[in-house]
Amino acid sequence: MKTVIVGGGVVGLCSAYYLSRSGAEVVVIDGDPARQASCSDGNAGMVVPSHFVPLAAPGVISQGLKWMLNPKSPFYLRPRPDLNLMKWCWLFMRHSNEAHVKSCEHLLRDLSLESRRLFVDLAKEEDFELVQKGLLMLCASEAGLEEEAEVAEHANRLGIEAEVCDLDRLKELEPGVELAVKGGVWFGQDCHLNPSIFLAKLREAVVREGGEFIEGRVSHYLRDKGTISGVQLRDGVKVKGDKLVLAGGVEAPALMKEFGLKLPMQGGKGYSLTLKEPRKALQLCSLLKEGRVAVTPMGDQLRVAGTMEICGEDLSLNKRRIAGILESFVQFYPEFSKEDFEGVEPWSGLRPCTPDGLPYLGKLEKEPNVVVAAGHSMVGLSLGPVTGQIVSRLVSGEDPEFDLHQLRSERFG
Ligand SMILES: Cc1cc2nc3c(=O)[nH]c(=O)nc-3n(C[C@H](O)[C@H](O)[C@H](O)COP(=O)(O)OP(=O)(O)OC[C@H]3O[C@@H](n4cnc5c(N)ncnc54)[C@H](O)[C@@H]3O)c2cc1C
Numbered sequence: 001m002k003t004v005i006v007g008g009g010v011v012g013l014c015s016a017y018y019l020s021r022s023g024a025e026v027v028v029i030d031g032d033p034a035r036q037a038s039c040s041d042g043n044a045g046m047v048v049p050s051h052f053v054p055l056a057a058p059g060v061i062s063q064g065l066k067w068m069l070n071p072k073s074p075f076y077l078r079p080r081p082d083l084n085l086m087k088w089c090w091l092f093m094r095h096s097n098e099a100h101v102k103s104c105e106h107l108l109r110d111l112s113l114e115s116r117r118l119f120v121d122l123a124k125e126e127d128f129e130l131v132q133k134g135l136l137m138l139c140a141s142e143a144g145l146e147e148e149a150e151v152a153e154h155a156n157r158l159g160i161e162a163e164v165c166d167l168d169r170l171k172e173l174e175p176g177v178e179l180a181v182k183g184g185v186w187f188g189q190d191c192h193l194n195p196s197i198f199l200a201k202l203r204e205a206v207v208r209e210g211g212e213f214i215e216g217r218v219s220h221y222l223r224d225k226g227t228i229s230g231v232q233l234r235d236g237v238k239v240k241g242d243k244l245v246l247a248g249g250v251e252a253p254a255l256m257k258e259f260g261l262k263l264p265m266q267g268g269k270g271y272s273l274t275l276k277e278p279r280k281a282l283q284l285c286s287l288l289k290e291g292r293v294a295v296t297p298m299g300d301q302l303r304v305a306g307t308m309e310i311c312g313e314d315l316s317l318n319k320r321r322i323a324g325i326l327e328s329f330v331q332f333y334p335e336f337s338k339e340d341f342e343g344v345e346p347w348s349g350l351r352p353c354t355p356d357g358l359p360y361l362g363k364l365e366k367e368p369n370v371v372v373a374a375g376h377s378m379v380g381l382s383l384g385p386v387t388g389q390i391v392s393r394l395v396s397g398e399d400p401e402f403d404l405h406q407l408r409s410e411r412f413g
Helices: 010-021 058-066 083-095 098-125 142-158 167-173 195-208 249-259 321-332 386-394
Strands: 003-008 026-029 076-079 135-139 163-165 182-188 212-216 216-223 227-233 239-240 243-246 266-275 285-288 293-298 300-311 347-353 360-364 367-374
Touching: 003 010, 003 227, 003 239, 010 026, 010 243, 010 367, 010 386, 058 076, 058 142, 083 266, 098 142, 098 386, 135 142, 135 167, 142 163, 142 182, 163 167, 163 227, 167 182, 195 212, 227 243, 227 367, 243 249, 243 386, 249 347, 249 367, 266 321, 285 321, 293 321, 300 321, 360 386, 367 386
Parallel strands: 003 026, 003 243, 026 212, 076 300, 135 285, 243 367
Antiparallel strands: 135 182, 163 182, 216 227, 227 239, 266 300, 266 347, 285 293, 293 300, 360 367
């Protein structure tokens, strides 16, 4: 049995990894070997059981509207006459409420914790560093700290470790680093890693297990007596396979058209900048509450990432928003300066954002040998291993061991 995986980002590669480890023959097809369109390399590298609240949550819309007025803010939605965007916004608004958060917090928690466990196992087998020191949610204002203290309480109720920290406790956790904050929350189970190294190790492991990589863009599917039997690439090459995994990230909707399914999805553009020789070494990764900026030490380097621009498939750089990321960073970490980033080339990537903040994961109802794995928004790296394991089980006809009903690709009709 051969499985064709479309998409070589973290979701496609984790799927290839677990499938090939289970003895399946796999071929991964990606149209972008330079990985310029993929979202998986330049991200903040955080593994985050702390993220049990989906993107669509109460308060997000009012905050987003306020941010729309500030050109340096971490959020922007580019208004445009596009029916897909309008439908996505309408669905997003419908899901931004307490009931939705409640309905998916257990599933997100279970997926995240299982994925974290898999990361720990993976780090024992493959040669990449997983730093298991937790994540700091840093708050520059008392109001921000109060909000995060509530999140911490919620997390603890769900069985996720979270500790509200005063300045002394922050000093213990991140010694010798000046933090201009009122306090923070330490999520002890969160981890971080360098995503490019992780992806490279997955690729090596897949090749070691006999997996194949093909460069090309899938244009349509092949059928044999009505059943999917492979894919055809734009250059005419046919790749045969009994099972198909669609892991196309933000481009997943185009891959679904032939099945008559309209997947609501929007690209959520974000940027990262990596300092090769930061003036100070940090131990922990952090999220800067008021600026929505992520800061991650990656070996000797330091990556700063942020913004969410709902902007279609446009990867261009918005200098003012990038300046906004750096201003937040130096405000929270005053030992750094914006000038440290002179000459640093920003990276941009499109998070595959669904309107309810949950991925599309599972077999297609009308095509049982097609598995969809896409739309992981802000947590695609974090949920990569558990997604790969579920895909592998589904392809092999095993029980996925999670109730995937809420993640059906058909849920929006
Ligand atoms: C600034 C930023 C910071 C982030 N930080 C984190 C973080 O700390 N932790 C976390 O968990 N997540 C983070 N994310 C989100 C995470 O990066 C994404 O959720 C994840 O990378 C999505 O992976 P993917 O494999 O689904 O998609 P991609 O990585 O985008 O891969 C999809 C691939 O499919 C290929 N493809 C699509 N269509 C076709 C076709 N027709 N034929 C062939 N190939 C095709 C594309 O070329 C692409 O390479 C961040 C994102 C951003 C932008």
